[in-house]
Amino acid sequence: MTDAAPPxxxxxxxxxxxxxxxxxxxxxVHHAGEWHLYYQHHPDSLVWGPMHWGHAVSxxxxxxxxxxIALAPDEHGTIFSGxxxxxxxxxxxxxxGAMLAFFTYHRERDRGQGLAVSxxxxxxxxxxxxxxxxxxxxxxxxxRDPRVLRYQDPAGPVWWVMVVAAxxxxxxxxxxxxxxxxxxxxxxxxxxxxxxxxxTPELFELPIDxxxxxxxxxxxxxxxGGPQGGSGARYVVGGFDxxxxxxxxxxxxxxxxxxxADFYAAQSWTDSPDGRRIWVAWxxxxxxxxRIPATTWRGVLSIPRELGLARDTVGQLRxxxxxxxxxxRAQQPLLDLREPDLxxxxxxxxxxxxxxxxxxxxxxxxxxxxxxxxLAVHHGPAGATRVGYDPVSGEVVVDRSRSGGxxxxxxxGGxxxxxxxGGxxxxxxxxxxxSPPLGRRAAVELRVLVDTTSIEVFADGGAVVLxxxxxxxxxxxxxxxxxxxxxxxxxxxxxxTAGA
Numbered sequence: 001m002t003d004a005a006p007p008x009x010x011x012x013x014x015x016x017x018x019x020x021x022x023x024x025x026x027x028x029v030h031h032a033g034e035w036h037l038y039y040q041h042h043p044d045s046l047v048w049g050p051m052h053w054g055h056a057v058s059x060x061x062x063x064x065x066x067x068x069i070a071l072a073p074d075e076h077g078t079i080f081s082g083x084x085x086x087x088x089x090x091x092x093x094x095x096x097g098a099m100l101a102f103f104t105y106h107r108e109r110d111r112g113q114g115l116a117v118s119x120x121x122x123x124x125x126x127x128x129x130x131x132x133x134x135x136x137x138x139x140x141x142x143x144r145d146p147r148v149l150r151y152q153d154p155a156g157p158v159w160w161v162m163v164v165a166a167x168x169x170x171x172x173x174x175x176x177x178x179x180x181x182x183x184x185x186x187x188x189x190x191x192x193x194x195x196x197x198x199x200t201p202e203l204f205e206l207p208i209d210x211x212x213x214x215x216x217x218x219x220x221x222x223x224x225g226g227p228q229g230g231s232g233a234r235y236v237v238g239g240f241d242x243x244x245x246x247x248x249x250x251x252x253x254x255x256x257x258x259x260x261a262d263f264y265a266a267q268s269w270t271d272s273p274d275g276r277r278i279w280v281a282w283x284x285x286x287x288x289x290x291r292i293p294a295t296t297w298r299g300v301l302s303i304p305r306e307l308g309l310a311r312d313t314v315g316q317l318r319x320x321x322x323x324x325x326x327x328x329r330a331q332q333p334l335l336d337l338r339e340p341d342l343x344x345x346x347x348x349x350x351x352x353x354x355x356x357x358x359x360x361x362x363x364x365x366x367x368x369x370x371x372x373x374x375l376a377v378h379h380g381p382a383g384a385t386r387v388g389y390d391p392v393s394g395e396v397v398v399d400r401s402r403s404g405g406x407x408x409x410x411x412x413g414g415x416x417x418x419x420x421x422g423g424x425x426x427x428x429x430x431x432x433x434x435s436p437p438l439g440r441r442a443a444v445e446l447r448v449l450v451d452t453t454s455i456e457v458f459a460d461g462g463a464v465v466l467x468x469x470x471x472x473x474x475x476x477x478x479x480x481x482x483x484x485x486x487x488x489x490x491x492x493x494x495x496x497t498a499g500a
Contacts, residue, residue, distance in 0.1 A: 008293050008471060011451040012356030013327065013496045014283070015301040017054055018066045021046055022299030023282050023289070024145075024200055024265035026053055027070075027084035027101050030272050032121050035061055037280075038070055038101070039301075040081055046298045047290045051078040053103070055122070061278070061304045061326045070101070070125050071116055076132060077107030079114075081145040081200055084122075085160075085178075085270055092178040094119065100178060101125060102162070104144040105132050112136055113146045113164065115179070134162070134173070134181050142167045145200045148178070149270065151242040161242060163201040163218075168192065170201050170220060174243055184243035187218065189234065189254045193225030200233075200265040203240065204277055206309045208317065215248065215309055215317060216240040219257060221265050223286055228261035228433050230287030237309065237317045251316045258321075259435045260398065260466035261285050262454070263302060277307045278324055283454055283467055293453075293471050302467055303327060303449055303456060310461060313439070320462035323358075323449060331358060331494035338490055342483050345491050349479045356496030359448040359479065362489040365391055368440040371485030377450045378403060380476025385468070387457055389444045391485075394437035396446070396459045396466060401431035403470040435464045443489070451496075 020043040027038035034057040041054030053071035056064040082103035090096040099118040112132030116125040136143035162173040173181040202219035226232030238247040268279035305321040376384035383402030447458040
């Protein structure tokens with residue numbers, strides 16, 4: 001990326017704020033037929049600042065209605081990340097069906113967890129008179145991002161759980177009334193980056209291979225040491241008894257949820273009406289978040305993804321992700337070729353143009369460990385982002401070194417960025433992203449979701465995902481396929497027509 005990046009167009013199918021700065025998704029909850037999305041928001045600037053909760057609602061997870069700001073700073077501090085739930089039994093004293101939002105107050109340092117209540121389906125909020133309702137333990141400087149969930153014990157009792165990030169550990173609490181919280185346990189990543197701060201915890205249960213067996217997944221953001229430098233999101237599979245999380249025996253590895261540079265603060269919707277577990281994340285990286293191109297808005301969220309758990313070839317549980325079915329229903333098929341020769345495929349792709357494209361590519365190699373596969377997206381005269389599979393290493397590769405524009409080497413405040421003053425993405429987040437090896441394969445399937453400033457690649461049944469920002473120059477909306485030592489089993493492209 002060598003030239004100045006142009007101001008980005010609005011994405012076709014990814015959420016952006018109406019104006020100003022956006023980072024973490026917050027307070028995701030489904031209620032009264034609406035998907036509520038709150039988010040970290042600085043409405044008066046294109047850079048991070050006094051945090052508010054922005055708000056939008058959707059009926060289909062793709063087309064969003066922007067609503068007034070939900071939570072603004074007050075005498076206790078600014079409004080950091082958190083979660084929301086519906087108190088169906090009215091245990092907090094606000095009546096059955098009240099929506100409760102839990103968030104971190106921040107002023108110079110984290111000052112504890114706050115509570116706000118909505119009695120009109122999330123439109124307006126009243127902060128609890130006794131805020132903050134949970135103070136940091138002595139010595140905890142970073143104490144933030146409460147994730148609250150309802151827990152049903154197998155023996156019958158029901159209580160509420162809160163997970164809070166606290167520096168290098170996650171702290172667990174329980175409550176019967178959503179107001180008074182008792183500590184129950186902690187979790188620490190034994191292989192984590194000693195310099196990283198943990199943030200935005202998430203905890204949910206998923207079926208294994210769509211069967212009756214289930215396991216819990218604990219997720220957290222990590223500010224440094226990410227898979228491509230900078231920030232990233234990690235997860236571990238295990239058991240949860242309503243008070244403590246225990247990693248699974250023989251499968252206690254803490255893994256990256258996404259192997260691209262731009263996936264952070266992943267949060268899932270509570271109370272999905274169909275039992276799906278769906279999450280979304282901030283597509284950015286704290287190493288350069290304030291230097292990406294912007295006009296009147298800055299920040300984009302990933303496509304909403306449905307989650308699952310699957311056993312891999314050695315029996316270990318892996319988190320799987322795939323774009324929600326709503327995305328497929330909002331598409332117009334452009335081509336679907338079965339076993340075409342390369343020349344035919346290239347001719348057909350040359351006719352495809354569009355800001356939002358969903359590409360499915362299935363390729364079979366003549367010999368394991370040999371061949372070449374590369375799909376150029378955002379293809380134009382100045383370059384492209386290259387997505388491929390390396391059959392020698394078994395890695396999925398996304399190369400944005402010739403995507404178009406560079407990041408601005410001067411931070412918005414006027415100071416030179418201390419890490420990457422040359423305007424290139426290296427070294428804080430390399431231009432060439434590689435997944436962990438999938439192993440040598442006779443065949444590979446890639447799903448590549450392309451939008452105006454983003455590329456999301458799903459491989460190995462969604463067990464490997466790479467999410468990457470890229471800022472193409474004007475007119476770079478084409479596709480090109482290069483292939484050697486392999487044949488195309490299927491090539492399909494659809495245009496995404498839903499607005500966001």
